Amino acid sequence: MNPGKEKAAMKLKTVRGQIDGIIRMIEEDRYCVDVSTQILSAIALLKKANIDVLNAHIRSCVKDAILEGEEEGEEKIEEIITIIDKYIK
Amino acid sequence: MNPGKEKAAMKLKTVRGQIDGIIRMIEEDRYCVDVSTQILSAIALLKKANIDVLNAHIRSCVKDAILEGEEEGEEKIEEIITIIDKYIK
Amino acid sequence: MNPGKEKAAMKLKTVRGQIDGIIRMIEEDRYCVDVSTQILSAIALLKKANIDVLNAHIRSCVKDAILEGEEEGEEKIEEIITIIDKYIK
Amino acid sequence: MNPGKEKAAMKLKTVRGQIDGIIRMIEEDRYCVDVSTQILSAIALLKKANIDVLNAHIRSCVKDAILEGEEEGEEKIEEIITIIDKYIK
Numbered sequence: 607m608n609p610g611k612e613k614a615a616m617k618l619k620t621v622r623g624q625i626d627g628i629i630r631m632i633e634e635d636r637y638c639v640d641v642s643t644q645i646l647s648a649i650a651l652l653k654k655a656n657i658d659v660l661n662a663h664i665r666s667c668v669k670d671a672i673l674e675g676e677e678e679g680e681e682k683i684e685e686i687i688t689i690i691d692k693y694i695k
Numbered sequence: 696m697n698p699g700k701e702k703a704a705m706k707l708k709t710v711r712g713q714i715d716g717i718i719r720m721i722e723e724d725r726y727c728v729d730v731s732t733q734i735l736s737a738i739a740l741l742k743k744a745n746i747d748v749l750n751a752h753i754r755s756c757v758k759d760a761i762l763e764g765e766e767e768g769e770e771k772i773e774e775i776i777t778i779i780d781k782y783i784k
Numbered sequence: 785m786n787p788g789k790e791k792a793a794m795k796l797k798t799v800r801g802q803i804d805g806i807i808r809m810i811e812e813d814r815y816c817v818d819v820s821t822q823i824l825s826a827i828a829l830l831k832k833a834n835i836d837v838l839n840a841h842i843r844s845c846v847k848d849a850i851l852e853g854e855e856e857g858e859e860k861i862e863e864i865i866t867i868i869d870k871y872i873k
Numbered sequence: 874m875n876p877g878k879e880k881a882a883m884k885l886k887t888v889r890g891q892i893d894g895i896i897r898m899i900e901e902d903r904y905c906v907d908v909s910t911q912i913l914s915a916i917a918l919l920k921k922a923n924i925d926v927l928n929a930h931i932r933s934c935v936k937d938a939i940l941e942g943e944e945e946g947e948e949k950i951e952e953i954i955t956i957i958d959k960y961i962k
Contacts, residue, residue: 614730615721622714625707632704638752641703642778645745649738653961656734661954663727669946672939679936687928689731693961694920742872750865758857761850768847776839783831783871792908793899796892803889810882816930819881820956823923827916834912841905867909 610662617655624648660689699751706744713737749778788840795833802826838867877929884922891915927956 628644668686672679717733757775761768806822846864850857895911935953939946 608724611721611724611727611730615718618714618718618721622711622718625711625714629704629707629711632700632707632748635697635700638700638748638756639774639778641700642745642748642752643781645741645748646781649741649745652734652738652741656731656738657954657958657961659727659731659734660957663731664950664954667727669939669950672936683931683936685728687924687931689728690927690957690960691924692732692735693957694924746865746869746872749868753861753865758850758861761847772842772847776835776842779838779868779871780835782868783835786902789899789902789905789908793896796896796899800889800892800896803885803892807882807885807889810878810885810926813875813878816878816926816934817952817956819878820923820926820930821959823919823926824959827919827923830912830916830919834909834916837899837905837909837912841909845905863906867906870910870913 608662608666610658610665614655614658614662617651617658621648621651621655624651656693660686697751697755699747699754703744703747703751706740706747710737710740710744713740745782749775786840786844788836788843792833792836792840795829795836799826799829799833802829834871838864875929875933877925877932881922881925881929884918884925888915888918888922891918923960927953 624644625648628641628648631641631644664686668679668682671682713733714737717730717737720730720733753775757768757771760771802822803826806819806826809819809822842864846857846860849860891911892915895908895915898908898911931953935946935949938949
């Protein structure tokens, strides 16, 4: 597996554990602010996993497409811009 | 359980399913852009779960504290501002 | 003027100066990455200004409405949740 | 000027006008929620301007560097990932 994707998969497994923990916190009726803080922490880790995936993508697909030719590069750049755009909103 | 928290717990269970799906996508070496899109979708749902929790918090704890007295209200307002601040960054 | 709003106004004036600087950077065809970094800095300051405004709002309007009565409080809480929701997306 | 940068400069001029308007709103002690909504609108437009700048950057500098050689491409990709990372946090 691509090392960027592997790193992302590791982070996603940690997030899954965090989510399980948050669901338990809610079931035990823990303090809202603590629940909210844990959700923020899971979001932050998901964002890092996404960076790993985008990193892998730019370093392989986008780069290869640019080296392949004008048109292929154009298409992949368009795609990555669309993702960054969705990400940022 | 508080209805806001219950709604959050439901969303978190959906997110857990999404995370499992994303881990599988990576293991099957699926296209990065599709993986990234799914991660963004999980982040969006986690944010909605967090809104449910904050909503529950403001409607119960913060409101009650404000009705209890100057100092109690002050403290809870400080706390909620800190969360919103962390959230937005 | 409300002190929270005054702090927000100060920050907004700084942002205005930053925006002028960024427009000049673009006109002088400066390096994209430097332009992007400056835009991120302006966004971060605008977010802080918004926190000042929300802080002022919760400490005055929302708090007063909650103290006024069930219905008034309900309405203001609904409004602040809607803002936090828009903010976070 | 690069068309992407030109589009960004146009948006930044609009943002400057919005900021002026928001400062006036605060001076006139307008309703916090309306001020906050306007700040959110300015942030959204700044994000779009940043996308224009990043778009210009990837289509020119990053692409050219990748075509120039392994090392040059590597360096620019590293840089763009760092920006996306800062952006997303």
